[in-house]
Amino acid sequence: MFSEEVDVLGAEHLLAATAENKRELLPKIDAVRAQGENDGQLLPFQHGFERAFAMKPELIVFLTDGQFDPELVKVVKNLNKEGKVKISTIAYVRIDPGSAEQLKQIASENGGQYKFVGGADLGR
Numbered sequence: 001m002f003s004e005e006v007d008v009l010g011a012e013h014l015l016a017a018t019a020e021n022k023r024e025l026l027p028k029i030d031a032v033r034a035q036g037e038n039d040g041q042l043l044p045f046q047h048g049f050e051r052a053f054a055m056k057p058e059l060i061v062f063l064t065d066g067q068f069d070p071e072l073v074k075v076v077k078n079l080n081k082e083g084k085v086k087i088s089t090i091a092y093v094r095i096d097p098g099s100a101e102q103l104k105q106i107a108s109e110n111g112g113q114y115k116f117v118g119g120a121d122l123g124r
Helices: 019-031 043-054 072-079 097-109
Strands: 059-064 086-092 114-117
Touching: 043 059, 043 072, 059 097, 072 097, 086 097, 097 114
Parallel strands: 059 086, 086 114
Antiparallel strands: none
16 A cells, blocks of 8 residues: 555565455555545655565556556566566546556556446445
């Protein structure tokens, strides 16, 4: 999770997706509140991806409702030079067309999928 700073929600390493670990994670996710300003910036997003890649994942899911510096597309491609990490992206509720295209590009270049989640999708 990140806005102006990166937070790993209490784990500095990946955990197995067991039922118990998922149950323990849900309240932590519920407690996160969007705050701060990072629209149009590179560094908060770059730091978030750097922390994610440092955990050696197989998959990263990047969900955002804002804008980010278009340079992020290149940063992510460089971090994933070997193509070992699949990256899927989700545009959440309100996203400008330019950012949506960048999210599609990140997903496409990194073996992932792009999804838009609109207001009508909430609560399902």
